[in-house]
Amino acid sequence: MANPKPTPTPTEPATVAPETLPVAADIMNELKVTGHLMSLPAGLFCIINEPQAALHPSGLPGVRISPPPYNAGNVQITGFRPDGWLSPAGDAALVRVVKGPAQVLVTIYQLPNHPEAAPKLQVRQLIGQAEAAPAAAPAPAPQKVDVLAHIQTRGDVGAKFGVWLGERGSQNWIEGFAIAAPDGIDPAELSYQGVLGRGWLSPWVEAGQYCGSRGMALPLLGLRVRLQGEAAENYELSVEATFIDGTSAGPVGQDETCEGSTLAPLEALKVTLTPKKKAKKK
Numbered sequence: 001m002a003n004p005k006p007t008p009t010p011t012e013p014a015t016v017a018p019e020t021l022p023v024a025a026d027i028m029n030e031l032k033v034t035g036h037l038m039s040l041p042a043g044l045f046c047i048i049n050e051p052q053a054a055l056h057p058s059g060l061p062g063v064r065i066s067p068p069p070y071n072a073g074n075v076q077i078t079g080f081r082p083d084g085w086l087s088p089a090g091d092a093a094l095v096r097v098v099k100g101p102a103q104v105l106v107t108i109y110q111l112p113n114h115p116e117a118a119p120k121l122q123v124r125q126l127i128g129q130a131e132a133a134p135a136a137a138p139a140p141a142p143q144k145v146d147v148l149a150h151i152q153t154r155g156d157v158g159a160k161f162g163v164w165l166g167e168r169g170s171q172n173w174i175e176g177f178a179i180a181a182p183d184g185i186d187p188a189e190l191s192y193q194g195v196l197g198r199g200w201l202s203p204w205v206e207a208g209q210y211c212g213s214r215g216m217a218l219p220l221l222g223l224r225v226r227l228q229g230e231a232a233e234n235y236e237l238s239v240e241a242t243f244i245d246g247t248s249a250g251p252v253g254q255d256e257t258c259e260g261s262t263l264a265p266l267e268a269l270k271v272t273l274t275p276k277k278k279a280k281k282k
Helices: 231-234
Strands: 032-040 043-049 061-064 075-079 092-097 102-110 121-128 145-150 155-159 175-180 190-197 222-228 235-245 247-254 256-259 266-275
Touching: 032 190, 061 075, 075 102, 092 102, 145 266, 155 256, 175 256, 175 266, 222 231, 222 266, 231 235, 235 256, 247 256
Parallel strands: none
Antiparallel strands: 032 102, 043 092, 043 121, 061 102, 075 092, 145 155, 145 175, 190 222, 222 256, 235 247, 235 266
16 A cells, blocks of 8 residues: 655745845935024015026925914915925015014025025015104215115114124114225125025125115124125225124125124124235336
8 A cells, every 4th residue: 555645734935035225325415404483573575585597406405484383373375386495496485474573484405515505585575564754854965884784773874994883782683784886896896695594695786785674673694795806906805793692703804704603693794995005016
């Protein structure tokens, strides 16, 4: 009699371990992300990411405008793009502050090692509580000034080159400024920016134009002034500043950013412009 065939023992189905793929360095890129809380009074504002000439394929630097974590409906934001991004192609967002002052969260995403690619944001008030001022009698012609600043609670104040503008220790911040081109300097060869946040500067404006805001309670955090062309060849420029927390910066040379280590609001500034001493010909 033949031996019966052995009954096969059931076996566990074979399992294959998933293959672990190495993550290439070029798959994940770390970005530089900074956040800023902007205080706005009641009103309607437009925040614009000014167009830049050369756009990176990634669309960066990108900006997102959002309410703070605790909002309670006091801040309403409407973007012109459905995804909420403000790209450097000229995107904008409308911000409505029902009851001010209120804070708006501005988050900036930048590529690392590209400091020149900082966004150029402009804040424009469309509807708000205008500053009412009583009618005054005509004043005598003001003395010509070289630097003009709009100072919190004081209004527009001017000074000559080499003289401090603003009150050090007053706790009144500067909201905007303008620098006039002296005789012999083309306005296009003297330009400046305001510091709005860490790595965030306003667009360049030429001499004679206003940089910043008026009556919006938005302080500047520093400034940057540069000379170009013949002006850079013939003049020396330096900038100093103090801030409401007691810190100071400068003097720095032309085309250098003058800001405090704590990024406190700008309280006083001094712009010095002097002709260069030319070597005597033998």
